[in-house]
Amino acid sequence: xxxxxxxxxxxxxxxxxxxxxxxxxxxxxxxxxxxxxxxxxxxxxxxxxxxxxxxxxxxxxxxxxxxxxxxxxxxxxxxxxxxxxxxxxxxxxxxxxxxxxxxxxxxxxxxxxxxxxxxxxxxxxxxxxxxxxxxxxxxxxxxxxxxxxxxxxxxxxxxxxxxxxxxxxxxxxxxxxxxxxxxxxxxxxxxxxxxxxxxxxxxxxxxxxxxxxxxxxxxxxxxxxxxxxxxxxxxxxxxxxxxxxxxxxxxxxxxxxxxxxxxxxxxxxxxxxxxxxxxxxxxxxxxxxxxxxxxxxxxxxxxxxxxxxxxxxxxxxxxxxxxxxxxxxxxxxxxxxxxxxxxxxxxxxxxxxxxxxxxxxxxxxxxxxxxxxxxxxxxxxxxxxx
Amino acid sequence: xxxxxxxxxxxxxxxxxxxxxxxxxxxxxxxxxxxxxxxxxxxxxxxxxxxxxxxxxxxxxxxxxxxxxxxxxxxxxxxxxxx
Numbered sequence: 316x317x318x319x320x321x322x323x324x325x326x327x328x329x330x331x332x333x334x335x336x337x338x339x340x341x342x343x344x345x346x347x348x349x350x351x352x353x354x355x356x357x358x359x360x361x362x363x364x365x366x367x368x369x370x371x372x373x374x375x376x377x378x379x380x381x382x383x384x385x386x387x388x389x390x391x392x393x394x395x396x397x398x399x400x401x402x403x404x405x406x407x408x409x410x411x412x413x414x415x416x417x418x419x420x421x422x423x424x425x426x427x428x429x430x431x432x433x434x435x436x437x438x439x440x441x442x443x444x445x446x447x448x449x450x451x452x453x454x455x456x457x458x459x460x461x462x463x464x465x466x467x468x469x470x471x472x473x474x475x476x477x478x479x480x481x482x483x484x485x486x487x488x489x490x491x492x493x494x495x496x497x498x499x500x501x502x503x504x505x506x507x508x509x510x511x512x513x514x515x516x517x518x519x520x521x522x523x524x525x526x527x528x529x530x531x532x533x534x535x536x537x538x539x540x541x542x543x544x545x546x547x548x549x550x551x552x553x554x555x556x557x558x559x560x561x562x563x564x565x566x567x568x569x570x571x572x573x574x575x576x577x578x579x580x581x582x583x584x585x586x587x588x589x590x591x592x593x594x595x596x597x598x599x600x601x602x603x604x605x606x607x608x609x610x611x612x613x614x615x616x617x618x619x620x621x622x623x624x625x626x627x628x629x630x631x632x633x634x635x636x637x638x639x640x641x642x643x644x645x646x647x648x649x650x651x652x653x654x655x656x657x658x659x660x661x662x663x664x665x666x667x668x669x670x671x672x673x674x675x676x677x678x679x680x681x682x683x684x685x686x687x688x689x690x691x692x693x694x695x696x697x698x699x700x701x
Numbered sequence: 702x703x704x705x706x707x708x709x710x711x712x713x714x715x716x717x718x719x720x721x722x723x724x725x726x727x728x729x730x731x732x733x734x735x736x737x738x739x740x741x742x743x744x745x746x747x748x749x750x751x752x753x754x755x756x757x758x759x760x761x762x763x764x765x766x767x768x769x770x771x772x773x774x775x776x777x778x779x780x781x782x783x784x
Contacts, residue, residue, distance in 0.1 A: 570711075571710040571711065571744035571745030572744075572745055572747075574744055575744065575745070585743075585744055587709055587741070587742035587743050587744050588742065589709075589722065589740070589741065589742040591719050591722070591723075594719060597709050597710070597711065597714040597718075597719075598709050598742060600744055610709070610710065610711055610714065610744070611711055612711050613711050613714055613715075665749065668711065668712060668749060671712060671715060672715070673711045673712065673715065
């Protein structure tokens, strides 16, 4: 079975710093995903430069299948030496893995990565290597669906040190926290955000160190098909609806007219709900056989806003929304659940909408921006214009 | 039972259908007419061009503006309720 790799990270900057001294870098190439988390010595500009160099070098080299030893020695020999401390130093964790869940992980001086399997945290079986006097730990990976790897910078296990906790948050506390708060089906981004949020709480909102959590999740494919707007050729409605419905995956219909077209094809009725959980988003509807039915342009506009927030790597609001408005429900299905999103965009013009801020150009622009953001989230996006 | 349907499509939403729905719900409750008026929503009725939010009362079409809801309630809806 072909699996899908999903990743996401959240970074907190040390209080008062504009730049983060942690850096996450990812490259997807030749069926392999390479994910690097580097933590530069110190904080601010210097740390940021060290982390950026380290993560870029490692990510590029590893994704080109250069072996661990050569990668690490390159980094060790290239990094600029800090004048104050007389060392060149960035800690790092690197994952290199393919879509069958096979690959390797190697770590240098970052807190040990955590493997979450069957909803429980465990340790990796690490092997020690000595490269130019540095102790590097390597692990062969054979992951299964619903495994997560949690990488973190030391800001995570130091959270709360000298403030709420005497010795900071120990790794076993982090594991306990994950065990307790992990919900089945949580996205990689969701897990990273949840853990970073807990650190931020322990730091009382003022992180004493740059704190980064990067998560890689192995999962099964979850396709979603979404129809936005009726097709231009009215007499071919049935053809287009049939094509939309025939594919595998969850079905979403956005738009009043589209939902009527789909309902007619299915021999069903559209039942509009009458609740306004959010004053900016019109109510959703229900059609038997369709997983979610919403209004069109206004809901999509809100969805675009939500996608910008979702993509922010410093935003700590939970990634899965509890809200019940059309845009939030869409966001959960598209951002959190989906791995593949296929759009069916009808370009029929609703004459009555022209001139209003809901006309066809607006709709097409929204779809384009949303699909770009979905790609940034790592989804496989396909657009069909009818 | 009088069936009142308010359009909640994009165009009517922009013209204030949410306000109309909330005000009608309020008026129906205030006058204890919950057993006589059945309020419902629908997606686009295809009359986005009209000057106001699309509303039907027992199938008759009206274009309603939010500021006229009170009058509409007493002049149209209440009069349809069998005495």
